[in-house]
Ligand SMILES: *[C@@H]1O[C@H](CO)[C@@H](O)[C@H](O)[C@H]1NC(C)=O
Ligand SMILES: *[C@@H]1O[C@H](CO)[C@@H](O)[C@H](O)[C@H]1NC(C)=O
Ligand SMILES: *[C@@H]1O[C@H](CO)[C@@H](O)[C@H](O)[C@H]1NC(C)=O
């Protein structure tokens with residue numbers, strides 16, 4: 065049956081418009097929305113929170129040569145020559161960079177920026193020097209328990225703007241990136257040295273310390289879950305006995321094996337801890353990234369990862385450029401990318417990039433039970 069001309073033209077037009085709508089929808093489906101990300105942790109993830117803390121003892125990456133390889137070449141508060149691991153993880157998930165530091169959005173309670181930013185990109189609470197324990201570097205950082213409290217306050221602002229149901233859904237879909245406990249280990253080990261404990265005493269001290277640390281770590285994740293977080297991307301403790309500031313204490317520049325053993329003991333317990341929490345807390349999923357093993361592998365065969373120096377800092381002074389912090393008057397190595405470490409504590413931008421890629425969709429041995437990509441895509 066022939067259609068009357070005008071009706072047919074209208075039908076054709078409708079079909080074309082519908083097809084375009086479907087194509088647009090298909091394209092949107094193909095390109096996933098980047099997840100909102102909330103970051104908790106220490107200087108390996110801090111993107112500037114410490115710049116807003118007062119006190120002479122607060123570590124801040126607010127001076128040259130930090131940021132020399134950042135667009136513009138300025139220090140940003142990141143303890144890197146450019147981006148850090150939080151930035152590269154965020155980029156791999158489709159964000160432009162790490163979400164911004166909480167204290168840049170909430171110098172006081174009244175800024176509307178906080179809720180807006182939390183709803184669109186997320187927020188970073190990471191703070192250099194922070195640990196799981198409130199006592200770790202007390203007064204010089206935002207400890208984990210306070211970071212969690214700030215997240216809770218952020219949620220209240222999000223709810224006021226968007227409503228409880230929308231915020232529950234958004235938080236459940238968000239990626240929680242967390243890397244912390246390195247500083248607790250440093251502080252514990254330094255205190256043990258000063259106390260001059262016997263080997264037997266050190267062993268029992270370490271056992272008690274690890275129990276506390278794991279219990280508070282578990283409490284923090286449980287609190288985050290109670291606030292609404294569900295998807296956890298967790299970076300374990302690295303090879304802390306091999307950072308330049310520790311190596312320089314050894315006449316031969318060797319690693320502190322005792323400190324590495326302590327880190328390993330913590331990491332070995334972290335796996336079952338997370339598996340236990342996932343069994344207990346409804347909807348909790350996680351990816352545990354093995355920073356310890358990744359670093360071990362890189363150190364065993366530096367050339368395979370493109371490193372010519374895995375022991376010294378690129379920016380600093382003295383032996384291994386590790387006798388002082390990276391300061392405006394420091395020596396800076398010529399090839400920033402060839403060093404694992406930028407300053408005497410922190411990895412350089414390229415190492416951060418390799419790390420994030422390994423955790424996002426690299427070899428299966430570096431993440432348990434799924435990688436960061438699968439975690440981000442899980443619903
Ligand atoms: C709070 O922060 C906002 C935005 O940064 C600023 O405009 C305002 O003056 C601040 N208020 C107080 C009391 O510091
Ligand atoms: C750690 O846990 C202990 C008890 O297990 C608690 O007293 C303490 O307040 C917790 N605090 C932190 C975050 O250090
Ligand atoms: C978050 O804030 C709410 C409301 O103030 C409070 O009831 C709850 O205990 C807080 N949760 C955590 C984990 O701090």
Ligand SMILES: *[C@@H]1O[C@H](CO)[C@@H](O)[C@H](O)[C@H]1NC(C)=O
Pocket residue numbers: 381391393394
């Ligand atoms: C660099 O400057 C600091 C003071 O900011 C000073 O203590 C240090 O001795 C200087 N280091 C070098 C290598 O000149």
Ligand SMILES: *[C@@H]1O[C@H](CO)[C@@H](O)[C@H](O)[C@H]1NC(C)=O
Pocket residue numbers: 146147413414417
């Ligand atoms: C990080 O690595 C990727 C892949 O090699 C590269 O495309 C990108 O430019 C690197 N980013 C930076 C800032 O170095």
